Amino acid sequence: METEKGKTFKYLRERREVPEKAKENLKKYIRIKKMILDALQKKEMTITQLSQELGIPGHEVVFYLMTMLKYGLVKTGTVDDMDEYYTYKLAD
């Protein structure tokens, strides 16, 4: 089969099923990303506050929020008076 450069994904899509796990991972990330972005739209929040507001375990918030920090969707705010918890806010 002739494959056009830049569109070779179609070649593999005809030969390989996308694993269910990959589809579920994608859905979960999109859902949690939206929840975090919506929450941070209102105000800067700590991970604990996000966890409580969104009903997502703290370690999952850490994982997704830090991934969003890595890819430039959010940025670090300030640390509290006890130097314990940072707030996070939307990137400009």
Add this chain to the structure above:
Amino acid sequence: MAGKNKTTSFDALVIGGGIAGGEAALNIANNGYKVLIVEKDLSLGGKMILLSKVFPTLDCAACITTPKISEISRHHGITIFTGTEVQNIVKKAEKHFRVQIKKKPRYVIEEDCTACQLCEQACPVVVKDEYQYNLVGRKAAFIPFTIASPRAAAIDIENCTLCGACEKVCPTKCIDFTQEEEIINIDVQTVIAATGFSLFDPLRIPRYGYGKYRNVITSMEMERQLAPTRPYNTVLRPGDGKVPDRLAYVLCTGSRDFTTGNPICSQICCMYSIKQAQLLMGALPMADVTIYYINIRSFGKGFEEFYEQAKGMGVNFIKGKIGKITEKDNGNLFLRYEDINENKLKESEHDMVILSVGVLSNPDNALFFNGDKLWLDQLGYINQPEPLSSPAETTVKGVYVAGSAAGPMDIPDSILSAGAASAAAISYIIEAK
């Protein structure tokens, strides 16, 4: 998928592109021989390239590794296959090994990739980043890490949804989903096994709570948190993002422990833990760091002074064996331990625990030799029949061992071992002529 078959020849094959394999390859290539490095990972550098700093000098690990890796990558006498595994080796005759290797598709034409990371930005998928020890996510189209070599993207096909977003944005059109697995046959005169080591999985000690209590992490996870390319904005608890201020190290996690099947000392855990404790005191000046140990083994050059320096900085050392770790509602951790000096059972509270995991042999040491047998020792390291007089020799003439594939050792010893292996390999090649 149907594989392609190719045959080619080199003077030496180096299995493993970590610091020992890289050093051995450089030594051989600098003497005018053609070397092939086969690395199963997507980048050269092994575990060292992922470290923050090295003991006892506190030099930046990347500052040592990166120039070395760059020299290896640009050397005209060295060919590098990443994402590639050795399948089997047949000794056809003296100075003639036939090696079959499997090169997995990267789905990116390495030479054309400019590492612009546009594919990474476009990819919608997020999965755990194994190069950050799962502390943070990465995309399915990704560059393994900032200083990876080759610095080229790869597609994680198991997690890719084949949406085509990466291909649409790639300016050089180097993403290629038509790539297939290749089987390559290679003829070489000599082989160096530099397969490195694996780390003890603390899930094998359930009483320490790793995997259950989120604020119990491994020393390699802390190493990443302390590295300049760290996963978080600062050192944080993975359970709730709190900046920790009472940290505990549990030494000998999976070392010197018959119950875990690893009765020997890993040789590096005391010193890397002391190094991390010093770095933590720099990163978190108000933090209390306690190291629970059985014996501190500071046997190398400058190690004892390094240990004394840590004590002088305020690191707390307790001679005690941890019995059990339990978690409080706020994520803090109770350590129940035997204070060996006072002969008492005690408990202490910390907000983060780092398990100083031990070194194990790499299962990949069981190289598939047809005919001659490469013997392993009882713990799975490559057997050295003459460890004192010829430490690089193995049970197969013409096959040499470099670095921690032979047993636990630190970075300077790995480099020395690689020097011995490369010298032995060159002698063997010369003998052939």
